[in-house]
Amino acid sequence: MPTSPLSSAQAARAAIAAQLDGIRRDAGLTGHELAVRCGWHKSKASRIARAKTAPSDADIRAWCEACGAGERAPDLIAASRTAESMYVHWRQIHRDGMRRVHEKTVPLYERTGRFRVYASNVVPGMLQTADYATGLLRSITAFQGTPDDVADAVQARLNRSRVVYEGNHRFALLLEEAVLYYRVCDGPELAAQLRHLQGVMARPNVSLGIIPFTARRTVWPLEAFYAFDDAQVAVETLTAEVNITAPSEVHTYLRAFAELSRTAVYGAGARGCLTKALNCALA
Known part of the structure; x- marks a missing residue:
């Protein structure tokens, strides 16, 4: 039987969040240290990593640069844009x-x-x-x-x-x-x-x-x-x-x-x- 129509969009967003969190772990940074490097409130990195907040293009660039993985940013930005296009509010459309x-x-x-x-x-x-x-x-x-x-x-x-x-x-x-x-x-x-x-x-x-x-x-x-x-x-x-x-x-x-x-x-x-x-x- 069909799952929730939101599930594809949620899964795509969760996949982006998991990749970003993996980049942070590979860099040996805590969420708080990443937030400091990016100039964010301490909870922002956590919200992005848990797919509670969708990252902007600038957020992804800052995250990757802070972790020494700037070359990963373009692919992640493209994937994030695809995920966002899955679920589009009628008011926006x-x-x-x-x-x-x-x-x-x-x-x-x-x-x-x-x-x-x-x-x-x-x-x-x-x-x-x-x-x-x-x-x-x-x-x-x-x-x-x-x-x-x-x-x-x-x-x-x-x-x-x-x-x-x-x-x-x-x-x-x-x-x-x-x-x-x-x-x-x-x-x-x-x-x-x-x-x-x-x-x-x-x-x-x-x-x-x-x-x-x-x-x-x-x-x-x-x-x-x-x-x-x-x-x-x-x-x-x-x-x-x-x-x-x-x-x-x-x-x-x-x-x-x-x-x-x-x-x-x-x-x-x-x-x-x-x-x-x-x-x-x-x-």
């Missing part, structure tokens, strides 16, 4: 609005051959209509208090979604049935979104499964995640996006996806779920 993040991920979407997406909260971005995306992104902007560039972000999201219709991409998408009912936009717009799903599921490169309310669970509802081939999984939490690349954890998410797939309905069953939700949206 959206600090200039949401358009840029959509544009930035276009290359990832274009080079991915096989998408596996599990959605427990909203319709996946690549299947969203303009009105549905507008309602969703307006809510996110208001909740996060980030700059309002919703109109541009919606267009960027639609532009990125062209991968569904262009190129050689395959999509396996799983939606919890509740997703079909969540009112992120008004009833008529939600109805249009559901009709769009009915149309998209007929495409030969799209497999759309819906996990019914009544499904017998072998995997409990999880936070939404996007798997890009077998190389990367992006997990969406309330406060951050977690990018997982560790093969063992990617495998665990793909295993969960396979288990969830077995509880979903497809074809006529999925169309039946969509029809019920559509009737509710129009009521």
